[in-house]
Amino acid sequence: xxxxxxxxxxxxxxxxxxxxxxxxxxxxxxxxxxxxxxxxxxxxxxxxxxxxxxxxxxxxxxxxxxxxxxxxxxxxxxxxxxxxxxxxxxxxxxxxxxxxxxxxxxxxxxxxxxxxxxxxxxxxxxxxxxxxxxxxxxxxxxxxxxxxxxxxxxxxxxxxxxxxxxxxxxxxxxxxxxxxxxxxxxxxxxxxxxxxxxxxxxxxxxxxxxxxxxxxxxxxxxxxxxxxxxxxxxxxxxxxxxxxxxxxxxxxxxxxxxxxxxxxxxxxxxxxxxxxxxxxxxxxxxxxxxxxxxxxxxxxxxxxxxxxxxxxxxxxxxxxxxxxxxxxxxxxxxxxxxxxxxxxxxxxxxxxxxxxxxxxxxxxxxxxxxxxxxxxxxxxxxxxxxxxxxxxxxxxxxxxxxxxxxxxxxxxxxxxxxxxxxxxxxxxxxxxxxxxxxxxxxxxxxxxxxxxxxxxxxxxxxxxxxxxxx
Amino acid sequence: xxxxxxxxxxxxxxxxxxxxxxxxxxxxxxxxxxxxxxxxxxxxxxxxxxxxxxxxxxxxxxxxxxxxxxxxxxxxxxxxxxxxxxxxxxxxxxxxxxxxxxxxxxxxxxxxxxxx
Numbered sequence: 001x002x003x004x005x006x007x008x009x010x011x012x013x014x015x016x017x018x019x020x021x022x023x024x025x026x027x028x029x030x031x032x033x034x035x036x037x038x039x040x041x042x043x044x045x046x047x048x049x050x051x052x053x054x055x056x057x058x059x060x061x062x063x064x065x066x067x068x069x070x071x072x073x074x075x076x077x078x079x080x081x082x083x084x085x086x087x088x089x090x091x092x093x094x095x096x097x098x099x100x101x102x103x104x105x106x107x108x109x110x111x112x113x114x115x116x117x118x119x120x121x122x123x124x125x126x127x128x129x130x131x132x133x134x135x136x137x138x139x140x141x142x143x144x145x146x147x148x149x150x151x152x153x154x155x156x157x158x159x160x161x162x163x164x165x166x167x168x169x170x171x172x173x174x175x176x177x178x179x180x181x182x183x184x185x186x187x188x189x190x191x192x193x194x195x196x197x198x199x200x201x202x203x204x205x206x207x208x209x210x211x212x213x214x215x216x217x218x219x220x221x222x223x224x225x226x227x228x229x230x231x232x233x234x235x236x237x238x239x240x241x242x243x244x245x246x247x248x249x250x251x252x253x254x255x256x257x258x259x260x261x262x263x264x265x266x267x268x269x270x271x272x273x274x275x276x277x278x279x280x281x282x283x284x285x286x287x288x289x290x291x292x293x294x295x296x297x298x299x300x301x302x303x304x305x306x307x308x309x310x311x312x313x314x315x316x317x318x319x320x321x322x323x324x325x326x327x328x329x330x331x332x333x334x335x336x337x338x339x340x341x342x343x344x345x346x347x348x349x350x351x352x353x354x355x356x357x358x359x360x361x362x363x364x365x366x367x368x369x370x371x372x373x374x375x376x377x378x379x380x381x382x383x384x385x386x387x388x389x390x391x392x393x394x395x396x397x398x399x400x401x402x403x404x405x406x407x408x409x410x411x412x413x414x415x416x417x418x419x420x421x422x423x424x425x426x427x428x429x430x431x432x433x434x435x436x437x438x439x440x441x442x443x444x445x446x447x448x449x450x451x452x453x454x455x456x457x458x459x460x461x462x463x464x465x466x467x468x469x470x
Numbered sequence: 471x472x473x474x475x476x477x478x479x480x481x482x483x484x485x486x487x488x489x490x491x492x493x494x495x496x497x498x499x500x501x502x503x504x505x506x507x508x509x510x511x512x513x514x515x516x517x518x519x520x521x522x523x524x525x526x527x528x529x530x531x532x533x534x535x536x537x538x539x540x541x542x543x544x545x546x547x548x549x550x551x552x553x554x555x556x557x558x559x560x561x562x563x564x565x566x567x568x569x570x571x572x573x574x575x576x577x578x579x580x581x582x583x584x585x586x
Contacts, residue, residue: 017528018505024521025512027578034572037528041564048534054541059550063540063558071565075573082519085570089526089563096556096563100535103552107545119492223522230529235495237535243495244502249529251506256518346515353518360577365584366516 002052009047010241016040017245021252027366044241079361080318083219083350087142090222094134094203097229098196101127104236105192109184116183120236125176127232128192129199134225136203141218144207145350155211165205172198210271212315213392215350217260217271224253256352263346263372265398265408291427294445296454299421300461304336306383310375312343312412313355316389316425320451326388327362329455332462341368343375343412345393376413385417387438389425389451395436420444423454520574527567533560 020037023029049060077085101124108115143151175191175198182188210218230246233239261268303309311330317323333340342364348355356369379385387394394414397404414420415438422439424446438444447454513521539545539553 013531014502017531018509020524020528021506021509021513021521024517024524025509025514027514027516027575028580030514030517030520030575030578031572033524034568034575037524037571038568041527041531041533041568044531044534045537048537049541051538053544054537055543056541056550059540059554060537060557063536063554064561067558067561068565071562072569074562074566075569077570079574082523082570082574085566086519086522086526089523089567092559092563093526093529093532096530096532096536096559099552099556099559100532100539103539103545103549103556106552107539107549110546111544219522223525227525227529230532231499233532233535234499237538238491238495239534240495240498242531242534243498245528245531247499247502248506248509249525251503252510252521252525255507255510256522259515259518344515351519352522353515353520356516357519357574357577360516360574360579363577363579363584365581366578367581369516371515 002050006047006051007240009043010239013040013044013047014241014244016043017248021248078321079357080321081146082357083215083354084142084145086351087138087145087219087222090219090226091135091138091142093226094131094138094222094229096131097226097233098128098131098135098199100233101131101236102192102196106189109188109192113184118180118183121183122176122180123232123235125179125195127229127236128195129172129176130225130229130232132196132199133203133206134222134229136200137207137218137225138203138222140204140207141210141215141222144210144212145215151208156208161205161209165202168198168202168205172202212350213347214264214271216347216352216354217257217264217266217268219351220253220256220260221268221271222253224250224257227251227253260347260352263410264406265410291439291446291448292444293448294421296447296457297461299445299447300458302419302421303333303338303384303386303458304462306333306338308339308341308378308382309333309384309386310341310343310379310382310414310417312345312348312385312387312390312394312414313359314345314348314388314390314393315350315354316391316423316451318349318354318358318389320389320425320453322388322450322452322455323358323362325452325455325459326359327364328459329462330364330368332459336462341370341375341378343372343414344369345372345390345412348390348393372410372412379413379416382417383419385414385420387414387420387422388455389423391424391436394422394438397435397437400437414438415441415443418443421447423447423449423451425450516578517575520571523567523571523574527564527571530560530563530567533557533564536560 016036017040020033023033074085105124172195175195179191227246227250231243234242330340344355392406394412396415398406398409398411420443536553536557540550540557
């Protein structure tokens, strides 16, 4: 009878997970999501713990107790560090899947070789390859996002890299096929160890050549892999809850990767193997272009006169932690009857939705966070467009220059605004190393400096002007 | 119906049943993927970051596999150590995933809520 009890508990957990994701469709209902999801997880854990064969309770209590501290610590990181945290949790998820697969293979090979049917062995191979490559790949992604010193930020490439990477994957798959055909051969543990070794290495080699601007897509792809690893584990353990939850996670990663790829007009293959990020030598090699810069006080005066101001946030806003100063500016402008909207590009920042969370943290109402497709028709009516630490997502070369590496990528039409102010840390090209035509337009004035400091100055200038006027 | 199910469960090594199991698992996988795609497509773009941390927590359902291995006496100790490490890793994801999702979702406010 307890078998039916456990299966019903799993069905309940799976339904709660689906509701949890369903409620994420609207910020109003989203707070229920966490409640539904965590109850589902609690039910699943308790039901599994109640299985008759689970008798060593200390072996469960100790790891669970040890996990609470790091879990809480990882939940309290500053919101600018959320991309790294997400990558790190994919690494943990991949590791867990890889270890469970390894444990199952060792046990079955030693004690119950008849359990190693071709189907189960194939599922174990899939679980182990996906799990371990997600683990090391996500660790490198997390290290790059955290800007750890010994990991280069710029893509790391060498000749023949694609062939080495694909060769490692092909070798792992070949060993996998051999193992499926002879799961109980005397050399099987060696083949298994080879698969583990190759997939651990394939993971980090895959992510090393990928630059920071592509991280939103990479994180989404690794999310899909982590989900698929859980699905494979479900096939190994004959567990439908694992298959369901893994498939939900996998489809989430898949959809996010598709959205990210479309937002950059690139294919999966191109993101994973197309390492772009070397500084572009094309175009204005000879001519010396001049920036026109402006002071914060004058920018404040022009902003004050506007009816509609569109703010385009980018990674620079996150790095400078400028979101709270942006909120001050938003308040100052609204107090003067200026309409302020935020134009959020899908790949702005380092993970899907990164900018929205930072602006929400600064208590900017989400109804003023507008998607790219909705804001673009309004851009010609926009009096002032303020670009804060964004670069490629407002680069008009994506529309006009077929030679540009970002040609074809949908962008926010900042160049159609009557006046553009762009806040930029330095005079160097942006992360992808591509020159931005927008900065040299005769409508554009540059505000050089740290985003937080510059936005703060503009907001203060508005505040002083306001008091003088009254 | 119930007795039929029990009779089936009593003969787990029946090859016909094994094939049924594989087919049933494939069914579950395909249907769950369709549900996942349908539900996730409707998720607000505003919430893509919390969506990722939520699915992180949900995919830590690997905890089920980890508990089975870490807590079952049939497995030798060195195998159970692997299970215990996996349990630690997925439990960390569960705790941090749900907590940070909750923390982020609380920040999304409407015009009225954010007017102080």
